Amino acid sequence: MIMPQMGFDMQEGRLVRWLKQPGDAVEKGDALAEIETDKATVELEAFESGRLAKLLVEEGATVPVGEPVALLEPLAAAQAPPTLEGREVDGAARQPAPTREPAPEGTPAAAPPSPPPPPAEPAPRGISRVARQMAAEQGVDPATLQGRGPGGRILSHDVEEAARQSQAQDAQPAITAGEYRFVPRFHDPAHYLGEAAAPQAQRLAGQTLGEHPFAQPPATTDPETTPPAGDGISSAGEAAPAPASPAAPSPAPAEIKPWSRMRRTIARRMSQSKREIPHFYESVQVLMDQALAFRVDLNRELPDEDRITVNDLLVRASALALEEFPNLNGTYTDEGLRINPTVDVAIAVAVEDGLLTPVVRDCNGKGLVELAREVHRVVRAARKGRLKPDEYAGGTFTLSNLGMFGVEAFSAIINPPQTAILAAGGARQQPWVVDGQIQPATVMTLTLAADHRVTDGVEVARFLNRIRELLEHPWLLVNPHLAR
Amino acid sequence: MGGGEGMAQANNPEPGRDGWTGWTPDPPPDLRDEPPERLLEYYRQMQVIRHFEERAAQAYTQGRIGGFLHLANGEEALAVGGLAALEPEDDLITHYRDHGVALARGSDPGRVMAELFGRADGVSGGRGGSMHLADAGRRFWGGHAIVGIHLPIAAGLALAHQYRKEPRVVLCIFGDGATNTGAFHEALNLAATWELPVIFLCQNNLYGMGTAIERAMRVTELHRRGAAYGIPSARINGMRLLEVRAAVASAARWAREGKGPVFLEALTYRYRGHSMADPELYRTKEELKAWRAWDPIQLFAQELLEAGVVTPEALRRADQEAEQVVEAAIAFAEQSPEPDPATLHHGVYRAPLAAALPAGGGNGVGAHLP
């Protein structure tokens, strides 16, 4: 690897930081190091896959364009196990550029040997409990912080500083007390390219199409890179893949990946729900053509950021129907059913390693657009890990929508202490018989799981039929009191 | 309105003629209705472009390519799909992010690479470089590197067709940033007014250099800008090759029938920086990852595989062919000589300078040579 030319006027670059170490496997396209030029800090990109054999240049060194900075063993050679030597920085490695000529002979400074270069200091990792809690409260991701406490420990000041900055940005994207920091906006492909989630996400894991790199499930399935889908909402649904059946015996001992806190919480709550709540299920099929057309019409009038999604329509329909079926909006207690004064719909949102259920309060106190806006806001906040505790607790009903993941129908687990959860599959075209004639129709399957202690089959059926009615006559979603 | 008599109306527009209707892009065809060889060729072309640009990037970091290098990784479907919809006698003009377009138009990869290397065998003789590729034989009128400059020129090319009553169209490709230049607005207005046969294909990759579209314009649905000039306009998914091809083909049909220009906004994304010196501070890695899930080549390959119209082996063969093509292009470019120094002053003008001038005194340059 050489010091790359990164701009027509670049003569030399400073190697700011190695992002890979000797012995590390390198994929084509990986960033190996950060290079600082006069204009910017850019990444040194690997144009081949292989293994980083040796660093020829120390961090901080300034290197003319075209001079080697590291040795990259191509893939074949890299198959050999890495040697320890590879980890050593060559003795002849370039020292940080001397900023002055060497000391003149005879001066005391010249006599002793130069002290060894400072060892690379370890990345700061620690975080105080105080800082961690504070970060959780303030919606600051500790991983984004650079600790400035002892040894790089992240302390409360660091969190406060970050929170202040982020608040300043939220409040006003102008120059604040400090330096202006540009925060890029996320351009969601789903927003621009359509409703559907990224194409690869639609494919079920494990499905392969043959022996070609593109035939495999894409590399993008790692959770970090899973594109935030248009409505990327997941659910604690029973459709979640069952634990893998015992795999072929593997020579290495199985590695235990510890449960995250979120997974533990989900596990506890879902087990409790299934244990304590007598679930029963009912499904209806809804013709969605009208709703989809209605949505398109509506969106034509709306600014981009307020575009209504199918999910929004489902929230709306559920909320309106719940108003008429307060039992399903109630909370089971041993003493009796608590009737909740407002309809607060929780929406299951897939996040890394689990799901959150942000709540939209008082759904029926809002107009459709306002409701949608609020849904988008809380879903966005959930994805960004910026939900405040009171934004994900205390819903009266949950909607779980896996439609955009190509799921046809599924049933979900009630989110206690709620009474019911609605599971929505995808709207897809299929033959439909009307008056003895087959014609194409866009059909969506809705499945309600309800608590049998609170309600019974007929009430749930009526409730589902009301939702169906609302969705099939979508203008009712704007004004439910209109005659059909 | 419409018909082939656009010119006659140019000076006598009907009062109140400000609407447009009647055109919508064709939907993409079913894969299974396409000849598999053709689909495979599209795939191969996209891979050639992808490899070509990757190797160019590498050559750039090695200092073998100079100046600016603007890559279009992620936008291959637009180039290949868009040009698949053109006839050979149609015109093509584009902006500086032009490698893929040149290759998709059929320019020789070796000569394109040689141009990047600044060699005599380059498509522009080494005088143009990455931003200024052109291929007269393929009616490829150039990569133009001043943002928006080529839109009026495209209108003029179309005017020539209209003037001669030839059923040819001009495909004019430009970025989202160009839609903020004065030339864009002037060109759209002129083309609309005169019903010139131009397809304005806006490659909306969401950023003009590092400025996100919403930071540069209030109307970010760029097709609405076309509509503002009375041009039939549509937004399409630029990551889906067949969607691009179908839309451009239906636009070309419309223009060819003398009904005037069409404006297409193709949404796409550039996976690399604006140029090689781009630190990409203006977008997040998450965003880049999210868009990589829409990689047009991967998307196309998966659709082909799912539809069962090609085999993984065939794709792999195409991959290999693409790599071989690009390696050969590099080799060709490397062995190509530098331009002859004696040609420095050649071709500033096409006309020979007035013969009567005294030697060394006349043409405004000769006298100043050392």
Added chain:
Amino acid sequence: MAERFDLVVVGGGPGGYVGAIRARQLGLRVALVEQEHLGGVCLNWGCIPTKSLLHTAEVLRRVQEAGRYGIETGPVSADFGKAIDLSRQAAQRLAKGVSFLMRKNGVHVVEGRGRLAGPDRVVVEPSGEELVADKILLATGGRPRSLPGVELDGELVLSSRHALSRRELPGRVVIVGGGAIGVEFASIYRTYGAQVTVLEMLPHLLPNEEPELAQALERAFQRQGIQVRTGVRVAGLARHGGQVHLTLEGEAEPLEADMVLMAVGTQPNSENLGLEELGIETDRGFVKVNEHMETTRPGIYAVGDLVGPPMLAHVASEEAVVAVEHMAGRPVPRLQPERMPRATYCEPQVASVGLTEAQARERGYEVVTGVFPLQANGKAVALQETGGLVKVVGERRYGQVLGVHLVGPQVTEILAEAGLAVNMETTLEELGGTVHAHPTIAEAVREAALAALGRAIHI
């Protein structure tokens, strides 16, 4: 011919020499200018010789109190001059150590007085040698202040520095100033038998510490026969023969003394440094710096007593590290002055780190405190030194430990634990949940934390 360096350090105290070493570790070429002794006030005229004297006094006190332990010693005599000699030896040994460190690390030491001669150069007086550097670190330290109009004559009115070389024990000493230096000398002189009076303008000794600590100290001083006069102001000072008469505001009768020790604070050595010429701003003599210790002139940094309180050796050292790392473009740790540990070696010792209760309230914390008296600590009882306490200041929201305050035997050594707790932002639960060895004085820290949680075991 000017010599060129990456960094020139002016001053070889704990700020200057530590900065120089860190800079060498980072690969810079460094020169250090020192006009007197490497090690600065701390080694030569501060921390180290006083600790030597305090230790000698401690030994003497043990012997004097031997009877309490049933040990008969007969008449005890002590040579104060010898104690002073020992303290000088300690200082010299350490100064040599610093000199060795400079050589070992390749710091080019220049003798003389450094003064800024330009944004990139320091001139050394009297030689006139010029040192040119990219960066300059000012660490010229401070010197004892006196009261306005009162000359430090070294005979009757002394600074701490004078006192450290005065071999004769005065009969009656008045110490003006009840800060750390004042109370440490009070303990020394009293142990050797002098009559000691400490005057403090503010309501308590050690006015920056928790009042509980000061009160405990004042009680102990009174038991030892040290007169403590707080809330008093010196109105006049007159020399009469070999005596000094101090008049206190509102009091007719003057205090008589054979010697007055001025311990009213430290002033920065910021004069004749060439600051004004370069437009480097100061505030009441202290050089103004930003959080990276950079002065208002980019490239020139200042640390230690020169930039203001807390005027402690270890603060100067840490500031120097911050400054040098910033010069070298490294990520710089955040300096939090209130999280710097403070140790005072009077008898009994006083130590603290973090916020006092009042400071914590000022900052809007919902404060909880826990106090554990050493009467309930097994080790203290065994040592028969139960005059002391530990106070932990925490806050309710996260349970963060904000401050730990100690008074009692050997508590300066326990301070390290408290410093860790505060700097790592330990919670009361964590501190209270950490098992401490029994019997130790340190157990009191845990108990105080538990007390703050309402769960102390031994009270």
Added chain:
Amino acid sequence: MELTYREAVRRALMEEMERDERVFIMGEDVGAYGGSYAVTKGLLARFGPERVRDTPISEAAIAGAGIGAALGGLRPVVEIMSINFILPAADQLINGAAKIHYMFNGQFHVPLVVRTVNGGRRLAATHSQNLEVLFAFIPGLKVVTPASPADAYGLLKAAIRDPDPVLFVESALLYSMKGPVPDDPDFLVPLGQSLVRREGRDLTLVAHSRGVVVALEAAERLAAQGVEAEVVDLRTLRPLDMGPVLASVRKTGRVVIVGDDWQSYGVGAEIAARLAEEAFEALRGPVLRVGGAEVPMPYAANLERLALPQVDGVIRRAARLLEGDGAWLVR
């Protein structure tokens, strides 16, 4: 045949459009209105709206469409109503037209004529400029400034038949000037040839555009005093033909350069530099210039007169050269 400058331009346009159906004109108000300076009057009726095209007020589009049409094989003659309005089109002309042939290695060429007008009377700062020199700076463009009806006629025909982009700068103040024009539809004045408009032995006056008229009048008045001034009309600013200028200066040793453009960095500056490089030994005195005052053009009549080259100014400089003959060498 005797024609005005305006008629000469119109006649050249008509004849070329008749000769070659690829030739068409477009510009703002060239058709129904008849042209801002009435140059294109009657052409719409004669050639119809396909070939006489009124455009929107879109200078960039006009120039760009001209480039495109020229690339596409037509011979567009586009009109920019006044050179004061050409700046939006400068991008198209400088970054487009001037580059395309060279940059694409001769694959394409741009046979485009951009007609426009400089100067004016009482039009003040934004409408009186002589910006032709901006374009004369650009290799790849040709810049033509006819100063007589015959040259207007012959140069325009040559420009239309030329394969390269030509900026054809007419002079607003000369439109009504009358002069002989050959009655020959194939009369061409080659681009890039200067012309000696009047012979003389004592002094050389070099001029372009309206400056030529000033120089000729000055020469007349000098002749009355027995001084014979030679007047060289540059006619084409790029490519510049220095031949007649050098020949004349080698003969007279004295030179005054006359032009309406601002002196600094102007045409006169270039001529003076070329003389210093190529005819230094022939000079018998300093190279003097008479140019526009370095101010935005004022509206008031007296100020405007002061701001433009006048015959008197030329004569004063001529006198200085003649009277001080030899003195400057001693000094």
